[in-house]
Amino acid sequence: MGTLMEEIIAAHLGRSVVAGDTVVVPVDLVMSHDTTTPLVADQLARLGRGVKHPERAVVVLDHVTPAATVAAAQQHQRCREFVAGQRIGSLLSDGICHQVLPEHGLVAPGDIVVGADSHTVTLGALGALATGMGSTDIAVAYATGETWLRVPATIQVRLEGSLQPPVSAKDLVLELVRRLGSDGARYQAIEYTGPGAASLPMGDRMTLSNMAVEMGAKAGIFAADEVTLRWLDGRSDRPCRVVTARDPGYSRSEGISLTALEPMVAPPPAVDSARPVRELAGLAVDQVFIGTCTNGRLADLAVAATLLRGRQVAVRTVVVPASREVYLEALRAGYLESLVAAGVAVESPGCGPCLGRHKGVLGPGERAVTTMSRNFRGRMGDPSSEIYLVSPATAAATALRGCLTDPREVV
Amino acid sequence: MARVWRFGDSVNTDQIIPGRYNLTTDWAALGRACFVELRPDFTSGVRPGDVIVAGEDFGCGSSREHAVIALQAAGVGAVVAPSYARIFYRNAINRGLTLLECSDLGSLADGAEVELDRISGVLREASTGREWRARPLPEFAQRIARHGGVLELVQAHGGLRGECGPDCGSGLAPVPGGESDVR
Numbered sequence: 001m002g003t004l005m006e007e008i009i010a011a012h013l014g015r016s017v018v019a020g021d022t023v024v025v026p027v028d029l030v031m032s033h034d035t036t037t038p039l040v041a042d043q044l045a046r047l048g049r050g051v052k053h054p055e056r057a058v059v060v061l062d063h064v065t066p067a068a069t070v071a072a073a074q075q076h077q078r079c080r081e082f083v084a085g086q087r088i089g090s091l092l093s094d095g096i097c098h099q100v101l102p103e104h105g106l107v108a109p110g111d112i113v114v115g116a117d118s119h120t121v122t123l124g125a126l127g128a129l130a131t132g133m134g135s136t137d138i139a140v141a142y143a144t145g146e147t148w149l150r151v152p153a154t155i156q157v158r159l160e161g162s163l164q165p166p167v168s169a170k171d172l173v174l175e176l177v178r179r180l181g182s183d184g185a186r187y188q189a190i191e192y193t194g195p196g197a198a199s200l201p202m203g204d205r206m207t208l209s210n211m212a213v214e215m216g217a218k219a220g221i222f223a224a225d226e227v228t229l230r231w232l233d234g235r236s237d238r239p240c241r242v243v244t245a246r247d248p249g250y251s252r253s254e255g256i257s258l259t260a261l262e263p264m265v266a267p268p269p270a271v272d273s274a275r276p277v278r279e280l281a282g283l284a285v286d287q288v289f290i291g292t293c294t295n296g297r298l299a300d301l302a303v304a305a306t307l308l309r310g311r312q313v314a315v316r317t318v319v320v321p322a323s324r325e326v327y328l329e330a331l332r333a334g335y336l337e338s339l340v341a342a343g344v345a346v347e348s349p350g351c352g353p354c355l356g357r358h359k360g361v362l363g364p365g366e367r368a369v370t371t372m373s374r375n376f377r378g379r380m381g382d383p384s385s386e387i388y389l390v391s392p393a394t395a396a397a398t399a400l401r402g403c404l405t406d407p408r409e410v411v
Numbered sequence: 412m413a414r415v416w417r418f419g420d421s422v423n424t425d426q427i428i429p430g431r432y433n434l435t436t437d438w439a440a441l442g443r444a445c446f447v448e449l450r451p452d453f454t455s456g457v458r459p460g461d462v463i464v465a466g467e468d469f470g471c472g473s474s475r476e477h478a479v480i481a482l483q484a485a486g487v488g489a490v491v492a493p494s495y496a497r498i499f500y501r502n503a504i505n506r507g508l509t510l511l512e513c514s515d516l517g518s519l520a521d522g523a524e525v526e527l528d529r530i531s532g533v534l535r536e537a538s539t540g541r542e543w544r545a546r547p548l549p550e551f552a553q554r555i556a557r558h559g560g561v562l563e564l565v566q567a568h569g570g571l572r573g574e575c576g577p578d579c580g581s582g583l584a585p586v587p588g589g590e591s592d593v594r
Contacts, residue, residue, distance in 0.1 A: 022551045024571045038436045039476055047562050064434070071434040118474040118498055133477035134502035146568045148551055182421060183468040187497055216471065216496055271423065300579055355430040376425040376472060383429075383448040 003154040003248040004221050005189045008093030008110055008129045011243060016370035019153040019251075021149040022262050027056070028128075030141045033097050034061045034075050035079045036116035036227045039135035039284040040142065049143040057142060058090040058106060060097035068358035077340050085367045088140075095323025095349040097209065098293040102279030103325050106107040109224030114141050119293050119373070121212045125205035126232070127242065130211060147406035152189040153251040154220045155180070159196025161259030166303070166393035166407040169204035170295055170371065172256065173211040174264040174274040174389060179254060181352030182272040186216030188251060196258045197222055202231040210372050214271040263406050266389040268375040277367045277394055277405075278332045283404040285388075286366040288317040289380075290395045291347075292354045295371035298321030306340040307396040307410065317344045318360040320352035323348040344399070362387075369398045412537060413460045417521035419503065420466030424478040424499060427470070433477040442478050449565055453485070460488035460520025461525060462534070464519050467492070470499025479506050489527055491516065491534055491543070505551045505561040511545035519543075 002010065003019065010016050012025045030053075032040045037059050044050065051057050059079050067073035083091040092100050101107050109127030113120065116138040117145050133147070141147045157176060165171065190212045192205070200208070205222050212220025214405035222228070224242045232240070263277040290304050291298070301321060319339055321327040327349050328334050336346055345360075353360035354372050362368055362381030368388065370380070375387040390398070393407035400410055432444035446453040463469075463482070470478060479502045482490070486574040489509035493516065503510050509529050519525075524537040532545035546554060558564040565571060 024547065035430075035433060035475065039480075042436055043562060047565060049565075050460050071433070075434060091588060116474060116476075118472065120474075130500055132474040133499055134474050134505065136505040138500055140565055140571065142563065148571050150549065151552070180469060183494065183496070186494065216468065218497060231446055263462070278458065359432075374423075374425070377498055378429055378448050379425050379500055398510060400569075 001247050003247045003250065004191055004223060005129060005152055005219065007243045007245060008112065009149070009151055011110060011241060012112055012179045013235050016032060018150050019151050020149045022148065023145050024148050025112055025149060026145055027102070028183070029056050029058065029106055029113045029148050030138060031060065031097055031115035031117070031120065032135070032138050033059065033063055034065065034072070034079055035063045035119055036077045036135045036138065037082055038075055039145050040116060040139045043136050043139035044143060047139065047143055048411050051088060051142045052145045053088045054064060054087045056145070057086070057088045058092065058101065059088055060100060061093040062096045063355060064253060064357050065093055066348065067352045071334050092114055095326070096293045096351055099281055099322040100325070102126055103323055105238065107234070107282065108232070108236055108238045108240050109228055110241030114138060114147050116354070118213045118411065119210055121217065121220050122206050122210040122293055125202060126149065126213065127220055127222060127228055129221065131218050132376060134223065138194045143194060144189060145203055149296050150187070152187060154189045154248065155185055156193050156250040157190055157192050158194040158253060159192060159258055160255060161257045162199055163258045163261070167261045167263060168391045168393060169207040169208060170391035171201060171261050172405045173208050174266050175261060176254070176256060176406040177214050177272045178260065178264070178387040180215045182214060183216040183342035185212065188217055189219040189221060190215065190217045190221050191221065198225060199274055201299070202227060202384060203299045204380040206297065207294055209214070214373055226270055237381035251277065262390060263394050263408065265404065267373055268386045268388065269377045271373070271375060271389065275402060277390065278405050278406050281406055284367065285315055285369050285398055285403055286315070287360060287362065287368045288315055288370065288395050288399040289353055289360055289368055289370040290392050291318070291320030291352045292372045293322060296326065296391050300371065301330045301335045302333070303392045304396040305338040307393065307407070308344065308400060309338040311342055311400055313399040315399060317399040318353060319344050320347045320359065321349050323349050353380055369394050369395055369404060412524045413462045413502055413527060414458065415462055415464045415519055415521060415523040415525055416457065418463060418465040421468045421471055422465050423472035424470055425472055425477050427478040428475065428481040430473070433475055436486040438480060441481040445481040445485040457486050459486040461486065462525055463490040464516055465490065465492040467494045471496035476502045476506070479503050479508050485506055489529070496525050504548070504555050509562040513545050515545065533561040536594045
């Protein structure tokens with residue numbers, strides 16, 4: 001009996017748990033990336049321990065790859081040394097960690113996954129309990145194969161109706177963050193339920209799970225279903241422990257009609273600031289960026305390519321596919337050709353300019369409209385630059401007009 | 412005597428240390444970048460043991476543990492706030508940075524001189540004698556704090572499961588009620 005969080009933890013412990021319990025649980029997968037692995041390695045060295053289950057460990061080079069500076073190259077060297085020294089099974093450098101872990105079949109429904117990156121919650125889309133931690137917690141998980149958790153209370157987000165394109169999952173999650181607030185789910189989990197949730201493809205689910213952390217949540221999870229199993233087909237031969245919530249008790253229930261949503265934008269510097277795009281339409285923009293673990297997937301690139309095909313962008317625009325798989329599929333589908341012909345700079349897979357380190361850093365006073373998840377001051381470059389969060393459709397429409405544009409005006 | 416450095420609500424880890432400054436594990440470099448953009452006078456003015464007093468949800472955003480190291484390397488003795496983002500909270504406890512969870516901090520001004528009793532979790536303003544008492548940490552966090560950090564705990568017990576009473580082996584006993592609502 002319980003929420004998905006309680007059921008997954010109970011399945012790992014062989015006994016029932018309730019929200020508020022503190023537990024030590026075995027973890028199925030531990031992840032760190034190029035920014036966080038060096039600190040993890042330092043902490044493991046201090047502990048004098050190695051990685052207990054190298055086959056359940058994965059290191060991903062994605063934050064600054066290919067290396068943009070000598071410092072970044074040195075971080076990559078440290079990561080490779082760590083992987084070789086600890087005989088870690090997987091060193092991936094073909095895209096953003098939260099995208100390539102599931103693509104490589106490393107995550108299955110019912111898993112407990114911990115990663116040294118806050119957006120590890122993205123993997124909740126697959127029905128896994130996935131949460132972000134710091135490097136020391138991840139070092140302990142590598143060393144012991146376990147982590148400690150307080151079983152979180154769960155907020156139910158019940159989705160009704162269906163999205164009306166060009167309105168997308170990003171508009172939905174920006175509206176949800178606005179309603180709950182940037183700390184509205186702190187220390188809790190979010191469970192996405194209802195007919196609207198079941199109707200969403202995996203990419204949309206990943207967008208929703210991804211931004212659970214922007215509400216302070218420990219996890220943002222969907223129950224695994226036919227959509228999940230179809231997506232995993234051919235990627236993973238691991239047995240799936242499909243866990244379902246049984247008579248769950250939620251701390252709060254929030255209903256959203258997908259049908260009633262409109263394109264949203266979250267102006268800086270807070271993620272919970274979303275308003276309808278039409279209210280800010282016409283705002284001058286210096287750069288558009290489409291990509292990241294929030295919105296760098298095939299469907300996101302498809303929306304942008306469809307909108308920009310045969311046209312020219314009016315403002316500098318950067319597109320970064322979330323992974324090599326996405327890149328290849330977008331290439332084969334002709335999306336990348338449409339984008340490049342429209343004047344877009346298509347960059348190699350990774351986190352891209354989301355961290356302000358390369359591939360589209362902002363100068364003083366510049367304003368970016370992006371599909372990222374965070375609009376924190378200075379995140380993309382100079383502290384006086386600005387980040388507006390939108391959907392891929394709004395980003396592409398904005399690229400086309402050169403100012404913030406409701407995508408319903410250009411499709 | 413420690414001094415108070417006041418910050419507002421939702422101070423995120425990008426503000427504690429921007430992503431462009433955390434391509435290193437060097438403590439001194441991380442310390443120099445602490446609040447480099449949010450409060451450029453911070454590193455030149457902070458004295459060892461000074462106290463950050465902030466608003467709700469301190470440390471939200473990225474999981475970067477560099478934020479905790481930056482604070483420690485800059486000399487910060489403790490952070491006092493009504494609430495913390497969960498990853499930052501774990502990172503701080505894990506690295507032995509003192510966090511106090513206190514409400515009604517509004518009257519405590521930037522630059523105020525304070526005394527901090529880490530054991531009892533009491534912050535006292537020197538000029539007024541006013542005191543703030545922190546809510547106790549959850550039991551597991553207390554256990555980590557008692558060891559000075561989670562690595563120390565793992566070292567002492569060979570894993571996370573040491574010193575956990577009769578339920579040891581299949582998880583820990585529930586946290587009793589009335590404690591800080593953290594995790």
